[in-house]
Amino acid sequence: MEEKNSVEQNKEVVIKFNFEFFEKGNIEITKELLADTFTNHTAPPNAPKDASIMIQFISGFRKGFSDISIQIHEVLAENDKVSLRKTITATHVGEFMGKQPQGKKVTLSVIEIDILKNGKITDHWSRNDFMQVFQDL
Template sequence: MDILEQNKSVVRQFNKEVIEQGNRETFNTLIDPDFINQTAPPTANGADGMWNTFYNILRPAFPDLKVEIYDQIAENDKVTTRKAIVGTHQGVLMGIEPTGKQIKIDVIDIVRLKDGKYLEHWGINTLQSILMELKKV
């Protein structure tokens, strides 16, 4: 397997084992000590901030959370993934009480890897739109 396919495999593993399953051991294995989330606020842009988002915000609100990967493109040390995070709103999400509604957060991520680990992340997603929809219910 060439390095581009290896990098794509690492990103798929992160999505399956960390985001879907909440596996902290895999998270620690796949995150570089110098990791920076370039799209997070400066006070939450390290590994702890990323773990908090998945484990303490999304997973409790959507215990049946799944990641559907549609496309991946790898070039040099970066992998871009177009995906969706889907689940049922069964827990409190940023102050919004459970609605039982099925959600789909569309996401495009770019991850820069170093030695098979996440070094940098950039992302855009539709979470804000989902929050507005859930508030209407």
């Protein structure tokens, strides 16, 4: 059987992280797939740049939303970079960031870029329409 090249392995790591962390809420996956030096370049101003703000967000998100599903539309990779375009759908069933449950289905559009070294994500950038979707709740 042919061994996968590092670009294909990197794509698999990013896809696995998305499904395990965002869709399933498995925060332990951060220990397996994020490097000790992981930097979240999308963290809010004055927030830690490690994985802690992502863990805090997904924990709260899972309390406020159910039926979380990720659809990955494109995965592009070159050398140590992986970029993907995805949508996340969920239903607002619990209090989240001060908003009472509306029972509304939401769809978030996301584009992210990750850098990997030795099979682990070292750097992460993301752009999404979360604030617009949140304001519409």
